């Protein structure tokens with residue numbers, strides 16, 4: 001392990017006292033290095049600046065024209081962009097971090113913090129999970145949401161297909177309170193899924209009030225991403241309003257023919273709420289296809305009723321848009337479309353769908369979003385970049401999200417400027433979760449950094465081969481330690497458990513002041529605006 005760190009670090013150092021890098025001596029001697037000559041996107045959204053970034057141990061100590069000091073290792077940054085490490089606010093690596101602490105598919109994208117526990121499903125108990133991550137750290141940092149469905153199952157067991165009774169909601173609130181004390185950053189929900197879908201709005205409001213007391217966020221895979229998207233947006237807004245909590249709409253999308261090209265209306269609805277003081281934001285992954293369970297396609301949950309299934313398939317533009325990626329009963333269906341499998345069995349797509357659900361269901365990737373909606377959302381300042389992926393994801397977003405935004409949507413299609421895209425990956429999620437000292441390149445900040453080539457960075461993962469690593473992300477540092485170097489993971493595990501700062505602020509109890517995330521305006525961890 002030590003030799004790997006030394007070798008990879010030597011390759012980038014002009015002068016490095018290698019002894020300083022040996023873990024055994026780390027505590028005694030400061031470890032200092034400097035990135036020289038790079039164009040720095042500091043995370044605030046303001047323009048690139050050619051400045052040097054000097055780091056001692058885990059902290060950035062200066063950002064400016066100062067050169068190397070004696071003993072500094074020097075990282076040549078000429079021609080590269082240096083940004084804060086990416087914070088993935090919707091990441092599904094919770095379970096896999098234990099088995100794959102190097103997390104190459106994540107770190108290779110420049111992700112330095114994975115926020116796990118989205119969509120209503122989280123590790124439980126949160127405290128135990130976070131303790132395990134502290135005991136066996138990964139290459140990258142981790143923060144966790146407490147999952148609404150997870151808590152609901154603890155309280156209701158298998159009897160969850162109904163609204164919860166008041167005493168059950170009270171019990172859930174107690175468990176959530178415990179999770180928040182143990183370090184959860186908020187409450188996540190997955191209202192399009194089996195367990196969470198039976199919750200009434202009032203249940204979510206009561207639980208959100210608990211998370212709000214700790215400055216937590218209510219982050220939701222909303223109740224519908226199809227024809228009833230607008231009702232679902234309204235419910236998320238109402239929860240924010242009634243509970244006085246910050247709301248994050250997960251992977252915002254308009255996923256059926258009936259709502260395509262309505263991004264402007266969705267934006268107007270959400271921005272009207274923001275204007276009247278609801279602190280609501282969103283995130284989006286850069287793909288026009290979603291990945292979930294096959295049953296999600298049928299909003300009325302009548303999976304064996306042919307007219308419902310037929311309508312569901314029509315809503316996404318037909319069975320040729322549904323790719324089966326996981327089906328335990330018939331692995332030979334995997335990576336074929338529902339249309340192709342049905343034809344091979346001489347069945348209709350509707351019959352095939354019903355059979356697959358009977359055989360245990362399937363994971364699917366469904367092409368059902370249009371580019372102009374995706375672009376419109378990304379161009380709003382309150383929409384962040386998140387993967388909804390993670391280690392082992394069967395969707396290319398698991399290994400490609402951040403390089404894809406930088407390569408395809410910034411460089412090639414010019415949907416966003418580079419500094420603005422970086423802000424959506426760094427300070428925006430850091431501020432959302434009140435993660436102290438992360439998400440910006442400033443003196444005193446933690447040295448979670450990514451260095452990449454803006455001319456070449458691109459994703460390479462595909463729907464049929466979702467694990468292929470991207471190119472162009474050259475070096476990734478977590479807490480000042482190199483974890484990714486020139487296409488390879490470094491055997492280092494500096495990842496920390498991150499919890500919300502929860503600093504008392506001028507905004508505490510007053511969610512009505514919504515940060516204006518315009519370019520050049522940054523929000524510090526206590527919530528005050530700084531220009």
Ligand SMILES: [Zn+2]
Pocket residue numbers: 119190221250251388
């Ligand atoms: Zn989701």
